[in-house]
Amino acid sequence: xxxxxxxxxxxxxxxxxxxxxxxxxxxxxxxxxxxxxxxxxxxxxxxxxxxxxxxxxxxxxxxxxxxxxxxxxxxxxxxxxxxxxxxxxxxxxxxxxxxxxxxxxxxxxxxxxxxxxxxxxxxxxxxxxxxxxxxxxxxxxxxxxxxxxxxxxxxxxxxxxxxxxxxxxxxxxxxxxxxxxxxxxxxxxxxxxxxxxxxxxxxxxxxxxxxxxxxxxxxxxxxxxxxxxxxxxxxxxxxxxxxxxxxxxxxxxxxxxxxxxxxxxxxxxxxxxxxxxxxxxxxxxxxxxx
Numbered sequence: 537x538x539x540x541x542x543x544x545x546x547x548x549x550x551x552x553x554x555x556x557x558x559x560x561x562x563x564x565x566x567x568x569x570x571x572x573x574x575x576x577x578x579x580x581x582x583x584x585x586x587x588x589x590x591x592x593x594x595x596x597x598x599x600x601x602x603x604x605x606x607x608x609x610x611x612x613x614x615x616x617x618x619x620x621x622x623x624x625x626x627x628x629x630x631x632x633x634x635x636x637x638x639x640x641x642x643x644x645x646x647x648x649x650x651x652x653x654x655x656x657x658x659x660x661x662x663x664x665x666x667x668x669x670x671x672x673x674x675x676x677x678x679x680x681x682x683x684x685x686x687x688x689x690x691x692x693x694x695x696x697x698x699x700x701x702x703x704x705x706x707x708x709x710x711x712x713x714x715x716x717x718x719x720x721x722x723x724x725x726x727x728x729x730x731x732x733x734x735x736x737x738x739x740x741x742x743x744x745x746x747x748x749x750x751x752x753x754x755x756x757x758x759x760x761x762x763x764x765x766x767x768x769x770x771x772x773x774x775x776x777x778x779x780x781x782x783x784x785x786x787x788x789x790x791x792x793x794x795x796x797x798x799x800x801x802x803x804x805x806x807x808x809x810x811x812x813x814x815x816x817x818x819x820x821x822x823x824x825x826x
Contacts, residue, residue, distance in 0.1 A: 571613035576638045578611045580629035587722035591628070598624040612740075690717040693727070695747060698770055699734035718747075724825035728752045731763060731772070737802040738772055742824075748772065750822040763821040764800060766812060772824065773800035773810065787814050 581591055588604040588611075595602045600621050609615040617625060631637045694713040713729065727749040733742050738761075742748060748763075756762045756775040764771045777796040780788045788795045798812040812818050 568613060573616070573638055574611045574613040577607075577625065580625075580631060580637070581607075581611075584629050585717075585719065586628075587719060590719050590721055591625070593721070594628045595621065595624055598627070600624055689720045691720045691723055692716070693718050693723060694729040696729060696731045699732055724749050726751045727825055728822065733772055737804050737807045739804050741803050742772065749825045751825055752822040754820050756820055756823060761824040763824065765817070765819040765821060766800070766810070767816040767818075770821075771800060771810070773802060775820075776801050776809070790814075 581588070586594065588607045591607050592602055592604045600618075602617070602621055606615070610617055616622075626634055692715050695716050697712045697714060716730075718730075728751055730747045730749050733744060733746050733748060736744055742761075750763055758775060758777050761772065761774050764773060764775075776799040778799070780794070780797040784797065785794060788797060795814065798818070800810040800812065802809070
């Protein structure tokens with residue numbers, strides 16, 4: 537094949553095969569659409585029992601600042617980490633074979649084992665030294681890589697076996713709790729126990745199987761998210777109050793005092809507000825702190 541300046545470029549079938557393998561593996565539109573990388577980032581972080589806040593602190597220790605909100609965007613597929621941030625993340629989560637972990641396979645064949653010449657190694661070392669000097673990269677010690685998870689202070693927390701938004705609301709029965717260890721930095725002040733969410737009614741802020749931290753109380757301010765028992769079932773919703781309409785006054789009068797009309801609001805717009813009937817049992821279990 538001739539180039540534009542009439543030089544002859546020799547066809548190399550081995551190079552073409554490697555390029556074809558890579559192009560079939562790294563289909564960027566598919567990776568973005570299915571959020572494959574983001575899901576694997578979540579999986580790796582949770583395997584290390586790190587919150588997004590913990591991961592932010594860990595990345596800081598590697599010399600690259602990333603907020604918990606930015607990590608959330610990575611995991612949702614709204615944005616992507618830089619190369620240095622990605623490599624630091626993989627070090628923290630002890631991901632050795634990046635291609636295997638994130639894609640389930642690698643582009644290289646079994647007999648393909650690329651090696652750098654001494655010149656290439658020298659170039660890499662020079663780039664590393666430049667990055668260290670610029671302050672954009674701090675090489676981790678082996679101990680910091682392998683022992684980071686163990687160094688995080690943990691706390692044993694009671695987690696309710698009853699799921700919010702599913703099943704009965706026996707959240708406070710002592711025999712309905714198990715104990716799990718969580719990083720102290722992940723647990724807000726005032727937490728009494730945790731409850732695992734079921735369903736998608738509070739997405740995108742709270743997602744299915746997420747543990748939310750609860751402060752036990754019997755009253756909430758409008759706009760606060762709480763855990764509730766209504767007609768025997770448990771819910772996680774935003775608490776809302778309003779004055780009843782005139783034709784509803786009789787329903788909301790209690791000992792001559794007009795009571796507010798209570799609604800429980802879902803963040804997911806496909807779910808309509810749940811208006812609390814004054815004739816059914818309703819109880820505020822606690823305030824969600826995260």
